[in-house]
Amino acid sequence: MKGKTDLLLAWTAGVLMIASLYLVFLFVPTEATMGAVQRIFYFHVPVAWVSFLAMGIVFIGSIGYLWQRDLKWDTLAHAAAETGLVFTTLMLVTGSIWAKPIWGAWWVWEPRLTTALVLWLIYIAYLLVRGYASQESRGARFAAVVGIIGFLDVPIVALAITLWRTQHPSPVIFTGGLAPSMLMTLMVCLTAFTVFYVLLLRIGITQRNSRDELKRIKAEIED
């Protein structure tokens, strides 16, 4: 059942990714002001969404772990954080590649970019705290605290463009600022990346469970 679900997710993600590439490169019209480079938007936004979603899962997993002390919550949070770090890195780098031709600079210290960089640092802190703790349970506890506090940054990143005057483009998705074909393309890309993330999260959880099983067997041998 588990393998079948993963296979179904892999196929769905694959088909949606191919559809995304078709829509982004062959279907959607070129934006008038920015030209072809605007097409980065169709993958930059989904990657950013996934990095927020991942931190949301870290938050839920962390609360669950501190509340019930059940390792399954910690496993969920840990797997979500590792994949979240990959997507947050992609969000920062793709944003930077877009910024160079549009703003003339790879990086600008403005609220949206700075708070997004803080999110990336929170992911790093979450993983480092686990790695350097003297005991595994202590690492999980400290990481859970980082995960809960770290989640506070997500609404700040999301609202940074409305709360402060920023150089980052204003919101266009819910304000009717996108042509229907552009909105449809973005929605397909968002779905593709979300499904792909769920698949990666499940693989990450399976991997951590296998690692725990390995530790149990090693302990049994030592006894």
Place this chain on the structure above:
Amino acid sequence: MENFGFLFAAFGLIWAVLFVYVLMLVHRQQQTKAEITALREELKQARKIA
């Protein structure tokens, strides 16, 4: 100003990073599974001797 170089750099990077990450996950999982199988076998042998 089309800037195709930047566009392809961004897309190439996304696919390259995700591809390497998936490979890393699969490799790690295979390694752990192989280790589990070997240790289980070792444990079985040890129990037989005991």
